[in-house]
Amino acid sequence: MKKKVSLKDIAREAGVSAALVSYVLTNKAEKARVGKDIAKKIRQIARKLNYQPNHIARSLKSGRSYTIGLVVADISNPFFGNIARTIEDEAKRNNYTVIFGSSDENAEKSWSLINVLLNRQVDGLIITPTEGSEQQVKQLKAMNVPFVLIDRYFPAIPSNHVIINNFESAYQAVQHLIQKGRTRVGMIAYKTSLDHINERKRGYREALRDHDLLGKNNRLKEARYSHLKTDVHAAIDQLCTGRKPADALFFATNSLAIEGLKYINELGIRVPEELAIVSFDEGEAFDLFYSPVTFVRQPILDMGREAVRVLLEQMGDTKKDTAQISIDAELVIRRSCGS
Amino acid sequence: MKKKVSLKDIAREAGVSAALVSYVLTNKAEKARVGKDIAKKIRQIARKLNYQPNHIARSLKSGRSYTIGLVVADISNPFFGNIARTIEDEAKRNNYTVIFGSSDENAEKSWSLINVLLNRQVDGLIITPTEGSEQQVKQLKAMNVPFVLIDRYFPAIPSNHVIINNFESAYQAVQHLIQKGRTRVGMIAYKTSLDHINERKRGYREALRDHDLLGKNNRLKEARYSHLKTDVHAAIDQLCTGRKPADALFFATNSLAIEGLKYINELGIRVPEELAIVSFDEGEAFDLFYSPVTFVRQPILDMGREAVRVLLEQMGDTKKDTAQISIDAELVIRRSCGS
DNA sequence: CTTGTTTGTTTAAACGTTTAAGCATATTTT
DNA sequence: AAAATATGCTTAAACGTTTAAACAAACAAG
Structure with missing residues (x-):
């Protein structure tokens, strides 16, 4: 790469010191009482040489x-x-850029990633914590690193986070199924200790209980992230066979629903006639399903914005209290639950 | 944030100079003839203080x-x-991290983004160039910045790039439709000057011509990126009405297909009976469509890997020739073209 | 005509590293 | 014993900025 133009180069060309150039180019000319003429000259040379400040x-x-x-x-x-994407946009609006990494729901990878980012001197972190990463969160707190958890959090560890109201959203989704006359509502969720998924399970159970539908049959099935396909298939096999097959299914996430719907297609189960569907999250696939899928829309835009806002606040000089933000999600009704 | 531990801190604690610590911690101890005992002591203190080098x-x-x-x-x-994702992983394998930005197919945003990244002193760039960004590519070449274009490129401007064989892939896709007995094959593509899309159009036309199906009816419709929905709807309206409605449809991208399939669903057109479908790119939605969609699978993993490989090569000390890599895509046959 | 203030500019230190060069001691070679 | 070499560590400069402090010159006030 061609050698970049530095303050010194401009200074030499203008016959002044580098400091003066810095003052001018960072618009501290007034404060530093730089002469008008020389300021103009410096700006002109900077433009001519296409000076780009070295961010590092x-x-x-x-x-x-x-x-x-x-x-x-x-x-x-x-x-x-x-x-x-929303974080990128919001960061950019505030003159920040974003370095990212994927943890693959793996705590070890997550920690290694966090350390890479910290070594790169990021000013703060936005994290979707993985299962088993409680220690990492504690450590970050101890290190006084500004950070915000998004999508998930640990109830036992006070920290900044931006989440949705998982319990309430799940409750509403299941209630919707019940109001459509379904009585044997199943749920497929991840087997995890993460609170956001478990809150969705709680919402499911609570809705059933409140409508006296929590029979002795346990229709809540769990799939392992690492065995997504096989576990989802097994769950559906269990739920949709026997004397009292489920007449409605609530998926805890997008990925579970996709896998589940594919299998439901394979089995030739008719939606919504035989089985009503609601899922968390949205996706192109839901719209394209022959019976477009009713889903819980997460307010991703708001979540991203809030996360950045809170993070910037935390990074500010005056340390603010921890912010725990919970946003309401919206049940978007399509056709997969009948009319 | 807590003040980080620096070389000086370790040096003070060990009673040596910062230089020595640097030598030890960057494993240049041998070369710099550092005493074994003091080296061990330094390493120990570094561990104790949890020293993390300042990347900046x-x-x-x-x-x-x-x-x-x-x-x-x-x-x-x-x-x-x-x-x-693939770029992230491949970069990480080589001890690089990734800063990203979205251009929204907007040349101005793209340029502004590129400059932000360059100011942040990235060592090189991987870019999906937007329409009308030829000057940017030329400029980057003139500035001698290492970069690789991915997914798209400008035939008139020699540069490193990693693309797929768009002409060949499109040709095969359309040929597949013809072999399934379809004779009135339509295509919906973006209206753009970008070569990758136009190569797909050329593949479409050429396949039709080679089978004497390039009648006087022009069944190639173009949609504006900015008016995706309305233009796709209009195109389908035109293609699927009249005396000789299309009996097959080839979508040039994922996003066009999703929008198109939604509309086809609305219109109640049966796939594949009335209309066979092939699309470029893959997506969950294609699998979930009642008649899973036959598609052209882009070898994203290979593309990402190659892009990083070429970039690292270009960033190396010994400047290599420009690499122009074209990878073959694969037609994945599902059910949307009949059996 | 001293003293004080304003104006315009430079110097120098700092951020945390890396690394060539320097400088003592110690050890080996003549 | 003097000379050469090896060993172990420190100094100092550099990367490109920012910014407090210093300084000189011009001007104003007493």
Whole structure:
């Protein structure tokens, strides 16, 4: 790469010191009482040489990199892709850039990633924490690193986070199924200790209980992230056979629903006639399903914005209290639950 | 944030100079003939204080940031999300991190993004160039910035790029439709000057011509990126009405197909009975469509890997020739073209 | 005509590294 | 014993900025 133009180069050309150039180019000319003529000359030379400040040098001096580190589960998953996008935009509006990494729901990878980002001197982190990463969160707190958890959090560890009201959203989704006359409502969720999924399970159970539908049959099935396909298939096999097959299915996430719907197609189960469907998250696939899928829309835009806002607040000089933000999600009704 | 531990801190604790610590911690102890005992002591103190090298200072000194800048059209689009993911992984394997930005197919945004990334001293760029960004590519070449174009390129401007064989892939896709007995094959593509899309159009036309199906009816319709929905609807309206409605449809991209299939559903057109479908790119939605969609699978993993490989090569000390890589895509046959 | 203030500019130190060069001691070779 | 070499460590400069402090010159006030 061609050698870049530095302050010194401009200074030499203008016959002044580098300091003066710095003052002018950072618009501190007034404060530093730089002569009008020389200021103009400096600006002109800077333009002529196409001077671009060296961000790294600035960062070293200022101790701030104007960079946000983003750790998501998997950037190729549209849910996280969308989160990344809103964070990118919001960061840019505030003159920050984003470095990202995917943790693959793996705590070890997550920690290694966080450390890479910290070594790169990010000013703060936005993280979707993985299962078993409680220690990492505690450590970050101890290190006094500004960070915000997004999508998930640990109830036992007070920290900044931006989440949706998982319990309430799940409750509403299941209630919707019940109101459509379904009585044997199943749920497929991940087997995890993560609170956001478990809150969805709680919402499911609570809705059933409130409508006296929590029979002795346990229709809540769990799939392992690592065995997504086989476990989802097994769950559906269990739920949709026997004397009292489920007449409705609530999926805890996008990925579970996709896998589940594919299998439901294979089995030739008719939606919504035989089986009503509601899923968390949205996706092109839901719209394209022959019976477009009713889903819980997460307010990704708001979540991303809030996460950046809170993070910037935390990174400010005056340390703010921890912010725990919970946003309401919206049940978007399509056709997969009948009319 | 807590003040980080620096070489000086370790040096003070060990009672030596910072230089010595640097030698030890960068494993140049042998070369610099550092005493074994003191080396051990330094390593121990570094561990105790949890020393993490300041990447920014290193970058400033070395002139290399070990960062790759990635400019995609939109990170929330799964196609680009996947590209980003493979680039991330491959970069990480080589101790690089990735800063990204989305250009939204907008040349101005793209340029502004590229400049932000360059100011941040990225060592090289991987770019999906937008329409009308020829000057940017020329400029980057003139500036001698290492970069690789991915997914798209400008035939008139020699540069490193990694693309797929768009002509061949489209030709095969359309040939497949013809072999299934379809004679009135339509195509919906973007209206653009970008070569990758136009090569797909050329493949379409050429396949039709070779089978004497290029009648006087022009069944190639173009949609504007900015008016995706309305233009796709209009195109389908035109193609699927009249005395000789299309009996097959080839979509030039994922996003066009999704929009198109939704509309086809609305119109109640049966796939594949009335209309066979092939699309470029893959997506969950294609699998979930009642008649799973036959598609052209882009070798995203290979593309990402190659892009990083070529970029690293270009960033190396010994400047290599420009690499123009074209990878073959694969036609994945599902059910949307009949059996 | 001293003293004080304003104006315009430079110097120098700092951020945290890296690394060539320098400088003592110690050890080996003549 | 003097000379050469090896060993172990320190100094200092550099990367490109920022910014407090210093300084000189011009001007104003007493």
